[in-house]
Amino acid sequence: MGLGKDESETAERSDRSLSEDENRMNPDAEAKEKKGGGSGSSEDESNGLSVERIFEGQEVPSWRGQLTFRAFAVSFVLSVMFAFIVMKLNLTAGIIPSLNVSAGLLGFFFVKTWTKVLDKSGLLRVPFTRQENTVIQTCVVASSGIAFSGGFGTYLFAMSKRVADQSKDPQRAQVFKDPSLSWMIGFLFVVSFLGLFAVVPLRKIMIIDFKLTYPSGTATAHLINSFHTPEGAKLAKKQVKALGKFFSFSFLWGFFQWFYTAGDGCGFTEFPSLGLKALQYRFYFDFSATYVGVGMICPYIINVSVLLGGILSWGLMWPLIETREGHWYPADEGPTSMRGIQGYKVFISIAIILGDGLYNFFKVLGRTLSGLYRQLQDREMSHVLPIANGSSPKNPQVSYDDRRRTQLFLKDQIPTWFAIAGYVTIAAISTASLPHMFPQLKWFYILVIYLFAPTLGFCNAYGCGLTDWSLASTYGTLAIFMIGAWAGASHGGILAGLAACGVMMNIVSTASDLTQDFKTGYLTLASPRSMFVSQVIGTAMGCVISPCVFWLFYKAFKDLGLPGSAYPVPYGIVFRSMAELGVEGVSSLPKHCLTLCYGFFSAAMIINGFRDLVGKKWVRFIPLPMAMAIPFYIGPYFAIDMCVGSLILFIWEKINKTKADAFGPAVASGLICGDGIWTLPSSILALAGVNPPICMKFLSRATNKRVNGFLGS
DSSP states (O other): OOBOTTTSHHHHHHHHHHHHHHHHTOHHHHHHHHHTOOSSOOOOGGGTOOHHHHTTTSOOOOTTTTSOHHHHHHHHHHHHHHHHHHHHHHHHTOBOOOOHHHHHHHHHHHHHHHHHHHHHTTOOOSOOOHHHHHHHHHHHHHHHHHHHHTOTTTHHHHTSHHHHGGGOOHHHHTOOOOOOHHHHHHHHHHHSSHHHHHHGGGHHIIIIISOOOOHHHHHHHHHHHHHTSHHHHHHHHHHHHHHHHHHHHHHHHHHHHHTTBSSTTOSGGGOOTTOHHHHHTTOSOOOOHHHHHHHHHSOHHHHHHHHHHHIIIIIIIHHHHHTTBTTTBOTTOOTTOTTTHHHHHHHHHHHHHHHHHHHHHHHHHHHHHHHHHHHHHHHHHHOSOOOSTTOOTTSOOOOHHHHHHHHHHTTSOOOHHHHHHHHHHHHHHHHHHHHHHOTTSOHHHHHHHHHHHHHHHHHHHHHHHHHSOOOHHHHHHHHHHHHHHHHOGGGTHHHHHHHHHHHHHHHHHHHHHHHHHHHHHHHHTOOHHHHHHHHHHHHHHHHHHHHHHHHHHHHHOTTTTSTTSSOOOHHHHHHHHHHHHHHHOSTTSOTTHHHHHHHHHHHHHHHHHHHHHSOHHHHTTSOOHHHHHTHHHHOSHHHHHHHHHHHHHHHHHHHOHHHHHHHHHHHHHHHHHHHHHHHHHHHHHHHTTOOOSOBOOOOOHHHHHHHHHHHHO
């Protein structure tokens, strides 16, 4: 459902790989990982691996001292930058890798530069600490996360007339709600904060009592801790230099390409690198620095899975189904009609996504319940909290790091009454205001969602702590079907289901994000209060910045959301189709489409089952169904870019693995950031009516001959 950072299963898998890279960049983290702790709680102090011993001489600022003006000034600048990056990824292919490394690196670089200038001038009063670095990272990730969970490429845009018109059904086309800056900002403000208050009372249980790992939050903490050691600061400086170099290259490459795009089908993105016939079926390298960078960050199996999905769909299935035109579906249906071949593309993709999502939902839910049962049972039997892996009630081992971190984590408590009052207040405001924005979404639908939201938020946060998978997209999909079916087609079930999806996704995703941040703060001695305030401020920034960035795209690119455009917003039509399916059933699908959907739904579950049954040695050779589903609708062109990124990283690792591990994420982030930021000036140029001067097209020999003959006449 779009691969969003911490919002989608596939993205979480790539985040775990990135976490491994971060651990390799930090010798302390790697040593702890080998010992099996993973969460920083099993340091061997006798071997000098205690992190907090290194920082023992540094005073930890108060929670208010961690919230500095410079931290939020830097966070705002980075939030705008990352909003453009995430929005571009969201509106093109929907694959959004973790940008935590970029946020940490750039936050460290900007504030370190700031403090160095002040120090030389004698004006520096407050030194830059790892706690302040954690505040920046938390704020930036919370803000840029709204660019995905806000639904600009999924449920929110699925409500628009541009997507509704693609169904070619007069009745369905009348059910829409076009984007507007005012209601989008208002909607995000009333739904994005609830998840923060839902899990605050459970922070001690998650972090201290159950000692959940939260691999991404742990890796981020190790990264920040390493930055603030002398060796880590030197490495970070080199990483920022590499990021800046490839940022400049990527930005200038995007600028250069713009000159050749003065019309439809023009530019380097249409270069037939694999031949004109392959170009027709979207097999080509489109020279996108963004997706080359994404390919360098994502694990090899994800990139290969996306390519396999593209070969299976656009290389085999769609050419075969096209031969059944007039038999399986009407020949006079347009290319965007759900009753034509487009129906197969969209609904088979949905079937794979649902199969993968439901399998992982039940797997993570099972692990959550069994893990929760075991930990509660251990507490009842021993009355001793499980401190770390391998600890036992008979021989509890509490390290210096754990004592120090627990002491400071419990020092600045967030009152439970404050969390409950905040939840009830925001829920009441939301229940009263959302029906005015979406008359189809009745107040009692919202009330039911909010009654179950704390439980679902806890399940997602706990499961994320165990497995590093956030299932927010799956919860959102369930809301589409449940609320849509409850409302019914005659009472606006399509819009009600999509709006309910937004409410649910924002609650459960922010719940898991906040607990990840609490884990990061626990390991860097950042106060829970400063983490909570930073998350709130970052979320508020995102609620304004992300809609404004989307509005710029929406106004600048008139073909936004249309198939074949530069920004096709593929998951807009996918979410819209799911909502229509939930309220109207499967009767309108083309012939044999439902049978194929059943087959691919089952195949997704079976493949996931095999992945869990085979050993680690073989699992890396079994593709990921979620990743395979992405190109079914939009084509495999971006998969080729990602595989090029994988190939670059693979060769780099063969030549110098240490350098590749240390600088690969920085280089990839530079490629992604530069190309992403170029969308800002390109959008401004489009709004100003400044068009590129050249159209570069590629024609076959026969077509070129006809064109020359026509021009010669």
